[in-house]
Amino acid sequence: MDKTTKKSVEYGLSSYKDEDEGVVSEVRLKRNYSPLTILSMAAVLMATWEALSSTMVSALVSGGPVSLFYGFIVAFIGAVATAASLGEMTSMYPTAGGQYHFVAKLAPKKWQYILSWLTGWIGTFGWVAFTASAPFLAATMVQGLITLNSESYVFQRWHGTMIYWALLLGSGMMNIWGTRLMALIEDASLIIHIVAFIVVFVVMWVCAPVKHSASFVFTLFQNNSGWSSDGVSWSIGMLSSCYVLAGYDGAIHLCEEMLNPAVSVPWCMLGSLVINGVMGFAFLLAILFCMGDMATALNSTTGFPIIEIFKSVTGSPAAATAMTCTLIVTASLATIPLMASTARMFWCLARDKAFPFSKQLSKVSKKDRVPIWSVATVFVFLFILGFVNIGSTTAFNAILSLAVFGLHVSYMLPVIFMFWRRLCTPEILTYGPWKLGGFGVPVNIISLAKTVVSTIPLNCLGDIAFNPPLSPLRQPAIAKGHINKGAKIHFKLKDTGPGWFTTANSSDDSSYVFAFSDHNGTQASGPSGTWCIGFGYNGQLMDKKDYKHIIDRFHDAIHPTANVEAYATHDWMNDPYTKGAWACWGANCASRFLQELQKPHGRVIFATADWADRWRGFVDGAIERGQQAVKNTIAVLKNTSRSSL
Ligand SMILES: Cc1cc2nc3c(=O)[nH]c(=O)nc-3n(C[C@H](O)[C@H](O)[C@H](O)COP(=O)(O)OP(=O)(O)OC[C@H]3O[C@@H](n4cnc5c(N)ncnc54)[C@H](O)[C@@H]3O)c2cc1C
Numbered sequence: 001m002d003k004t005t006k007k008s009v010e011y012g013l014s015s016y017k018d019e020d021e022g023v024v025s026e027v028r029l030k031r032n033y034s035p036l037t038i039l040s041m042a043a044v045l046m047a048t049w050e051a052l053s054s055t056m057v058s059a060l061v062s063g064g065p066v067s068l069f070y071g072f073i074v075a076f077i078g079a080v081a082t083a084a085s086l087g088e089m090t091s092m093y094p095t096a097g098g099q100y101h102f103v104a105k106l107a108p109k110k111w112q113y114i115l116s117w118l119t120g121w122i123g124t125f126g127w128v129a130f131t132a133s134a135p136f137l138a139a140t141m142v143q144g145l146i147t148l149n150s151e152s153y154v155f156q157r158w159h160g161t162m163i164y165w166a167l168l169l170g171s172g173m174m175n176i177w178g179t180r181l182m183a184l185i186e187d188a189s190l191i192i193h194i195v196a197f198i199v200v201f202v203v204m205w206v207c208a209p210v211k212h213s214a215s216f217v218f219t220l221f222q223n224n225s226g227w228s229s230d231g232v233s234w235s236i237g238m239l240s241s242c243y244v245l246a247g248y249d250g251a252i253h254l255c256e257e258m259l260n261p262a263v264s265v266p267w268c269m270l271g272s273l274v275i276n277g278v279m280g281f282a283f284l285l286a287i288l289f290c291m292g293d294m295a296t297a298l299n300s301t302t303g304f305p306i307i308e309i310f311k312s313v314t315g316s317p318a319a320a321t322a323m324t325c326t327l328i329v330t331a332s333l334a335t336i337p338l339m340a341s342t343a344r345m346f347w348c349l350a351r352d353k354a355f356p357f358s359k360q361l362s363k364v365s366k367k368d369r370v371p372i373w374s375v376a377t378v379f380v381f382l383f384i385l386g387f388v389n390i391g392s393t394t395a396f397n398a399i400l401s402l403a404v405f406g407l408h409v410s411y412m413l414p415v416i417f418m419f420w421r422r423l424c425t426p427e428i429l430t431y432g433p434w435k436l437g438g439f440g441v442p443v444n445i446i447s448l449a450k451t452v453v454s455t456i457p458l459n460c461l462g463d464i465a466f467n468p469p470l471s472p473l474r475q476p477a478i479a480k481g482h483i484n485k486g487a488k489i490h491f492k493l494k495d496t497g498p499g500w501f502t503t504a505n506s507s508d509d510s511s512y513v514f515a516f517s518d519h520n521g522t523q524a525s526g527p528s529g530t531w532c533i534g535f536g537y538n539g540q541l542m543d544k545k546d547y548k549h550i551i552d553r554f555h556d557a558i559h560p561t562a563n564v565e566a567y568a569t570h571d572w573m574n575d576p577y578t579k580g581a582w583a584c585w586g587a588n589c590a591s592r593f594l595q596e597l598q599k600p601h602g603r604v605i606f607a608t609a610d611w612a613d614r615w616r617g618f619v620d621g622a623i624e625r626g627q628q629a630v631k632n633t634i635a636v637l638k639n640t641s642r643s644s645l
Pocket residue numbers: 455456457460463464488572576577578580581582583607608609610616617618619620621622
């Protein structure tokens with residue numbers, strides 16, 4: 001970015017001064033839209049429940065119902081936290097560029113321009129791929145319906161591309177010449193998006209001849225992904241949900257066309273997520289309960305399991321066709337706001353001279369102040385993508401999968417820098433009217449976390465509710481726990497003496513196992529008494545305040561003549577964060593549970609010493625598991641970013 005860009009970033013880009021031509025001309029869009037219209041556009045372009053009907057395949061293959069159900073919940077929490085974080089930044093810097101402007105403002109000075117440029121480009125091309133996915137879904141679903149209804153139809157990829165191009169053309173024309181109708185169309189699209197959902201949802205619940213059991217929906221995990229690790233497979237399945245819950249930042253890119261964006265945009269993003277999240281979740285439950293035989297659905301000749309599911313639910317190809325048409329209509333309508341948002345990103349980058357032909361691309365039409373050149377450029381890019389599909393649908397899908405990557409990179413970078421600023425230089429942050437306050441740090445963290453490392457001890461693991469639940473073999477391991485109820489007591493004896501080690505006589509009912517002297521005072525003070533450590537038998541020295549019992553038994557079992565001046569210990573058994581002393585396992589437990597406990601659980605990676613291979617229950621074991629957790633985390637992150645939908 002050049003000098004002008006630096007300046008415009010500095011001023012939040014609500015206006016732009018063309019210094020090259022020596023004139024001061026403002027490039028602004030018309031504030032055409034109400035908050036309701038922006039909410040409608042963001043909600044319609046996300047099209048969560050419609051998109052789920054296609055992306056669910058990946059989740060079902062990678063983990064089955066459990067991957068789809070719990071993956072959606074995790075992805076939704078992450079998306080809400082990310083949207084809230086981005087909302088707070090939009091309130092500080094309300095510009096159509098969004099993420100790359102946030103990075104320009106918040107990244108370290110030395111890196112801000114290159115990082116901002118990268119964020120802008122990656123985000124913009126993520127948006128191009130994201131925009132292509134809706135008309136492509138609609139086009140290929142039309143082909144799926146023709147296959148369903150006509151046995152003689154021979155599927156050809158170019159047919160799909162032709163329909164895709166037609167949808168692009170309609171959306172492009174709407175974006176250039178139909179802006180006055182845009183508010184009406186988007187508000188109507190939101191109504192269609194919701195009403196179509198209600199119709200499809202009710203038909204599925206009412207007509208499904210048989211429904212799966214709750215255990216099928218909530219506990220069936222099937223790894224058919226080809227990955228040997230269930231955790232990696234589950235994470236890949238979760239990409240389906242990440243994909244359908246992305247795109248809420250469309251509201252940011254349209255923010256220069258609405259009044260009061262500093263307050264309205266954050267609410268529009270969260271609103272669009274809640275609307276789509278609720279409908280997506282309900283639709284997902286309907287699919288899982290009513291889908292019939294999973295293998296039949298996944299092997300549908302139409303290419304779309306959802307068409308097969310609609311057919312098996314209603315028992316009629318005609319009804320399945322009508323239901324699928326609602327998906328085709330809403331996916332087609334989503335293309336309009338998708339193209340609008342992507343064009344605004346191009347336009348904003350051009351305004352900041354981050355593109356070739358920036359001067360042309362940043363122009364807006366005189367009458368309606370629409371960035372027509374940017375809309376046309378987006379159209380051309382999307383049109384060219386259509387040729388890729390004619391050559392290979394796999395290559396086309398690979399490009400589409402870039403959408404998840406591009407969008408999430410553009411979300412993560414500003415959140416990372418906001419988090420860093422909040423912790424290290426909070427004084428430079430000037431918040432807008434919409435801010436997260438005390439929730440800022442945890443919300444930034446939740447939106448960033450790709451994995452969670454848990455060091456919760458075995459005996460405390462039962463206190464944590466996991467969604468999805470921990471594997472069946474982990475349950476008895478947690479219920480049994482480890483069995484160490486021993487005690488470690490530090491004594492101060494009056495007399496100074498040479499070192500000793502005493503083993504208690506195990507033939508009587510000794511409370512102690514053994515004890516040994518440790519030292520005779522610090523080097524500075526010189527010899528002064530004896531400090532020693534005694535280890536108690538399981539459950540024998542439980543009351544740390546019962547000094548008479550602790551000292552009497554010490555005399556009986558270890559040192560009859562010791563003059564005990566003081567002792568220090570801790571009640572590990574009743575400590576809610578340990579529920580026992582250092583881990584010692586009962587008979588047969590290691591052979592049954594060790595390997596299972598060491599496995600990651602989805603994106604949760606366990607690092608406790610309690611199930612180390614070596615030095616279990618010791619600090620060395622904690623280090624071993626910590627090192628392993630780092631390796632597992634790197635593997636999960638690598639595989640997540642490498643995989644495609
Ligand atoms: C009395 C005693 C003496 C020991 N002596 C030695 C020794 O001499 N040498 C040696 O190598 N090892 C010794 N150990 C063992 C060693 O301390 C542990 O093995 C090691 O600290 C375990 O490390 P960790 O990271 O796995 O778990 P920890 O260090 O126990 O960390 C677990 C964390 O999880 C937190 N937690 C628990 N429940 C929850 C919850 N519900 N929510 C959130 N957080 C939660 C806890 O507060 C804690 O911070 C001793 C242990 C004890 C109890």
